[in-house]
Amino acid sequence: MKPSSKLLAWPALGRGLLVLGALTSWSGPAAFAQNIDEGKSAQQLFANSCATCHSNPRVLAKGRFRPTLFAFLQDHYTTGVGEAWTLASYLASVDAPPARSRSAKQAKQKAGKRPPAPSAQPN
Numbered sequence: 001m002k003p004s005s006k007l008l009a010w011p012a013l014g015r016g017l018l019v020l021g022a023l024t025s026w027s028g029p030a031a032f033a034q035n036i037d038e039g040k041s042a043q044q045l046f047a048n049s050c051a052t053c054h055s056n057p058r059v060l061a062k063g064r065f066r067p068t069l070f071a072f073l074q075d076h077y078t079t080g081v082g083e084a085w086t087l088a089s090y091l092a093s094v095d096a097p098p099a100r101s102r103s104a105k106q107a108k109q110k111a112g113k114r115p116p117a118p119s120a121q122p123n
Contacts, residue, residue: 037083042090049077049087061095 037045046057054060061069066088074084 035079037079042086045078045083045087046090057091057094061091063095066092
């Protein structure tokens with residue numbers, strides 16, 4: 001019996017496994033996924049991910065709490081938990097409190113002034 005006739009006698013499954021094994025051995029080592037944002041500062045994360053649409057980090061934060069920003073960034077824009085927390089902390093730190101209007105400042109100044117105390121000496 002010739003060697004080629006033995007190969008033809010194998011069941012189809014055996015030939016399929018032989019071909020699969022040959023292809024696997026030629027494909028090379030497996031590639032591992034890498035986090036391209038790992039090790040970047042918060043400013044770099046903002047510049048790479050957010051600055052295209054949001055020119056100012058203060059506008060992006062808009063008075064939101066850090067956990068709210070974290071959850072949103074983790075779900076939509078960052079590659080991992082660490083990056084989401086770093087970026088959320090940065091945005092919360094640069095967020096300015098809302099500016100008060102002039103009338104509110106003037107009302108506070110007026111409320112802070114006391115009327116003169118009545119004199120204790122009789123007239």
